[in-house]
Structures are given as structure tokens and as C-alpha cells.
Amino acid sequence: MEPGKLFDPPSDTISTLENHKNPHECSECGKSFARRSVLFTHKKIHVGGGSSQGLEGEKSSGTDTKRNPPRLKPYRCIKCDLCFGQKSTLLTHQKTHTGEKPYQCLECGKYFSQKATLRNHERIHTGEKPYKCWECGKSFSQNSGLWLHEKVHAGIKSYKCFECGKCFTQSSGLRTHEKMHREEKNEKCLECGKCFYQKSHLMRHQRRHTGERPYECPECEKRFMCSSALQRHQKRHKGEKPYQCGECGKGFVTQRELQLHERIHTGEKPYKCGECGKGFVTQRELQLHERIHTGEKPYKCGECGKCFSLKQNLGRHDRLHTGEKPYRCLECGKCFGRKGTLLTHHKTHTGEKSHQCKECGRFYRTSSALKSHVKIHTGEKNYKCLECGRTFAHASSLRSHSRIHTGEKPHKCSECNKCFSRKDTLVIHQRIHTGEKPYKCLECGKYFAHPSTLHMHTRNHTGEWPYKCAECEKTFHSKSHLKRHQKVHSREKALQL
Numbered sequence: 352m353e354p355g356k357l358f359d360p361p362s363d364t365i366s367t368l369e370n371h372k373n374p375h376e377c378s379e380c381g382k383s384f385a386r387r388s389v390l391f392t393h394k395k396i397h398v399g400g401g402s403s404q405g406l407e408g409e410k411s412s413g414t415d416t417k418r419n420p421p422r423l424k425p426y427r428c429i430k431c432d433l434c435f436g437q438k439s440t441l442l443t444h445q446k447t448h449t450g451e452k453p454y455q456c457l458e459c460g461k462y463f464s465q466k467a468t469l470r471n472h473e474r475i476h477t478g479e480k481p482y483k484c485w486e487c488g489k490s491f492s493q494n495s496g497l498w499l500h501e502k503v504h505a506g507i508k509s510y511k512c513f514e515c516g517k518c519f520t521q522s523s524g525l526r527t528h529e530k531m532h533r534e535e536k537n538e539k540c541l542e543c544g545k546c547f548y549q550k551s552h553l554m555r556h557q558r559r560h561t562g563e564r565p566y567e568c569p570e571c572e573k574r575f576m577c578s579s580a581l582q583r584h585q586k587r588h589k590g591e592k593p594y595q596c597g598e599c600g601k602g603f604v605t606q607r608e609l610q611l612h613e614r615i616h617t618g619e620k621p622y623k624c625g626e627c628g629k630g631f632v633t634q635r636e637l638q639l640h641e642r643i644h645t646g647e648k649p650y651k652c653g654e655c656g657k658c659f660s661l662k663q664n665l666g667r668h669d670r671l672h673t674g675e676k677p678y679r680c681l682e683c684g685k686c687f688g689r690k691g692t693l694l695t696h697h698k699t700h701t702g703e704k705s706h707q708c709k710e711c712g713r714f715y716r717t718s719s720a721l722k723s724h725v726k727i728h729t730g731e732k733n734y735k736c737l738e739c740g741r742t743f744a745h746a747s748s749l750r751s752h753s754r755i756h757t758g759e760k761p762h763k764c765s766e767c768n769k770c771f772s773r774k775d776t777l778v779i780h781q782r783i784h785t786g787e788k789p790y791k792c793l794e795c796g797k798y799f800a801h802p803s804t805l806h807m808h809t810r811n812h813t814g815e816w817p818y819k820c821a822e823c824e825k826t827f828h829s830k831s832h833l834k835r836h837q838k839v840h841s842r843e844k845a846l847q848l
């Protein structure tokens with residue numbers, strides 16, 4: 352039985368295990384460990400950060416005091432001159448030169464040069480983790496994983512970076528870290544040209560191009576590109592949120608999620624854009640922002656060829672071609688292509704208007720609607736018509752106006768074939784055919800086809816008459832009523848002439 356492998360202890364030893372969970376105590380600091388090998392690894396801290404000097408006597412003490420003679424390595428590789436103690440080890444090694452991989456995984460079809468490597472790989476699919484840590488109970492699929500994990504309990508980080516002094520548990524971790532100082536990225540993706548410090552990072556990245564997701568959740572069958580993403584996902588099924596925010600008490604699945612959340616409270620934005628100086632909470636947010644400056648749009652629509660800087664924007668755009676509208680309003684049954692549009696629509700039923708103008712106190716459902724309104728106060732009109740010179744506050748208003756000059760009416764009613772220059776005008780028109788009246792007055796329960804009609808109607812309840820005639824100071828509910836009234840003064844002036 353290998354050390355650390357799961358087994359059922361004899362019944363007469365169960366009480367002993369319970370009473371003496373950590374029988375091996377460090378004589379230097381008093382810390383106890385479940386296994387003698389972990390204690391020995393821990394003692395390296397006291398004798399110089401990872402050196403085994405001074406521990407040889409203790410390691411060899413006990414019943415077996417004789418040192419083993421040096422092992423002979425009579426089997427030599429003719430390709431690279433490496434020597435091995437066993438012929439079987441040499442034969443396994445030679446496969447690295449020939450590229451031979453005779454062992455295939457029946458689940459995913461991947462090939463391996465060694466049978467033991469195949470067995471370790473199969474545990475990814477089965478979820479088997481036979482090697483258990485006696486300190487904390489964590490299990491591992493490979494003995495080497497357990498051995499490295501035990502160093503965490505022992506506090507051993509034997510590999511130190513001479514550049515910055517950072518220490519690592521594994522030599523591979525140090526080698527990868529050193530590449531950051533050298534800015535060495537040798538692993539290149541042949542699809543997009545992106546480079547990586549580690550081959551494992553490249554392989555994980557390549558799955559974005561291939562779409563491969565080898566890790567499946569046994570609970571919901573959702574698939575993932577890497578094992579760490581699957582492990583994080585499984586914690587959500589269990590409801591595990593071990594990392595808690597000290598400020599607001601919110602729980603998180605990973606320590607990284609907690610660290611990012613804490614920046615909300617501290618206001619920390621460590622990632623700065625070199626172009627405009629804008630700060631971001633995560634490096635990923637900065638990378639996405641930088642595409643604004645570079646013009647990079649890596650996500651292309653297969654239908655029309657339009658390109659997007661974000662994958663989710665391409666997904667939303669695809670729904671225009673498929674007609675898919677997955678977000679449904681539970682109040683009226685109306686469906687939407689975007690979740691944000693559904694949330695905005697919900698406010699028409701609740702009457703919620705949380706965005707207030709500081710100038711006039713008027714409320715709006717969305718921040719974008721408020722921004723549009725604020726331009727009325729500032730007088731900002733940056734969009735100019737090249738035909739007539741008229742200026743507009745919004746690009747969409749200029750596009751709609753331009754159709755007056757071109758005569759273009761691209762929005763057609765499927766019921767009566769009537770055409771419109773603006774999509775919102777078509778939507779309002781279609782309500783004539785459907786009879787839909789989605790806007791409800793919270794005072795009297797009356798429904799309306801258009802929000803402006805509802806807004807005008809509510810003035811009957813509030814007594815608001817905001818439109819005033821400059822001639823006679825008479826007030827009106829709506830702008831159209833004021834204009835109709837002003838014609839009376841126009842006719843009077845005409846008669847006087």
C-alpha cells in the first residue's frame with residue numbers, strides 16, 4: 352500500500368488513530384504532523400529553507416541504520432546518453448524519442464506513451480481520487496499531487512527566485528515564474544499567434560479555438576475547458592462559499608472572487624490603460640477596454656461577416672439572424688433577445704424610475720435615457736446633418752433625420768405593408784393590429800399603447816399642466832394641445848392684418 356492511499360484501518364486501531372491524529376511532533380517549534388515524512392520535510396525550514404543538511408542522521412535513524420549502496424544504472428539510451436536502473440524504464444523513456452503512444456483513453460481518444468499515465472488520465476473522467484491527505488482530508492488523483500500538497504502543511508517552499516525573492520513549492524513553478532522576468536513566452540498558438548509562458552496554458556487556450564470541453568459536471572452535465580473551472584462550478588452545486596467579505600459579509604466560491612469583490616469597498620483599480628489612463632479592477636477588463644483603442648474585433652458573425660470586440664456581443668447579434676428571444680416577461684409574455692432589455696421592460700409594469708435628473712428632478716427608467724435627457728439642459732448637439740446643417744444630440748436621431756432627405760423607409764409592417772423610417776414608429780404602429788397596450792396607469796388601471804400617452808394621461812391625476820402659451824399664459828397637458836391653441840392666436844393676428 353502506497354503512503355497516503357485510502358484504506359480501511361483495522362477496527363482495533365481506529366481509537367488509536369482518533370486519539371493520536373498527529374503523533375509526529377517537531378522538536379524545534381512543537382508543530383505536530385500525521386506522517387513522519389511530512390515532519391521531516393517541515394524540519395527543513397529550521398535548518399535553512401529546504402536543505403536536507405543536518406537531517407540525514409534523523410532520517411536514517413531507527414531500525415534500518417545501514418545506508419543503501421549507490422544504485423547502478425547499466426541501461427543507457429543511445430539517443431541522449433541518459434542512464435537507467437531498469438530496462439523497462441529505458442524502454443519507456445525511448446518512446447519520448449520515437450513519439451510512440453500505444454495507450455488510448457476510451458472516453459476522449461487521447462493517446463499516451465505509458466500505461467500508468469493513461470490510468471492517471473482516466474481519473475479525470477471517473478473523478479477517482481485515491482490519495483488522501485491525513486492533515487486536512489483533501490484527496491488527489493495522483494500520488495505526486497499528494498506529495499506536493501503535503502509541502503503546504505510543512506510550509507516548505509524550497510525554490511527561490513533570485514530576481515524578486517519569491518519562493519515556490521515546485522521547481523516548475525519557479526521556472527515558469529522566471530520566464531516573467533525574462534519576458535519569455537516560447538509557447539505560441541498557431542491559430543492566433545498569442546504566446547504563453549507555459550505549454551499547459553497554451554493547451555488550455557487552444558481549446559477556445561477547437562471548442563473542446565473535456566471536463567464534465569456529473570450533476571448537470573455542463574462541460575468545461577479546464578479542471579479548475581469544473582471544481583469552482585461544483586462548489587456552486589454544494590452551496591460552498593468559504594471566502595467571506597469582512598466588510599459586507601458576502602460569501603464567494605474562490606479567494607480570487609473575494610479579492611476582486613473587496614476592490615469595490617477599497618476603490619482599488621490597479622490596471623491602468625496606457626492610452627487614456629482609465630483604471631480597471633481586473634486585467635481582463637483592461638484587455639477588453641484596450642480593444643477600443645486598437646480597433647481589434649476578433650469575433651466574426653458567420654452570417655453577415657460583422658465583427659465584434661466581445662464574444663457576448665456576437666452572441667447577442669446572432670439572435671438577430673436566428674430570431675431567438677430567450678428572455679420572457681412573466682407579466683405580459685413578451686420576449687426579448689437581451690436580458691438587459693427585459694429588465695428595462697419590467698420597469699414599465701412596476702413604474703420604477705430610479706434615475707433622476709439633477710437639473711429638473713425628472714426621473715427615468717434607465718441611465719442611458721437620463722444621459723439623453725441631460726443633453727436638453729446642456730444643449731449638446733454633436734451630430735450634424737451634411738445635407739441641411741441641422742444638429743442633433745444623438746447619432747440615432749441624425750440617422751433617422753437623414754432618411755427625410757433620402758426618403759428611405761426600411762421598417763415595414765408585415766400586416767399592412769406600410770413602411771416607416773424609424774423602428775420605434777413601426778413598433779407603435781403594430782399595436783393597432785395586435786391591440787397591445789402594455790403601459791398601465793397605476794392610479795386608475797387604464798392601459799395605453801404608448802408610454803407618452805400614459806405620461807400625458809397621468810397629468811389628469813397629478814394636475815400637471817407643463818405647457819404654457821406665451822401669448823395668453825394658458826396652460827395645457829400636452830405639447831400638441833399647446834400648438835393647436837397657438838393657431839388661434841395666429842389666426843387672430845392674420846385677421847388684424
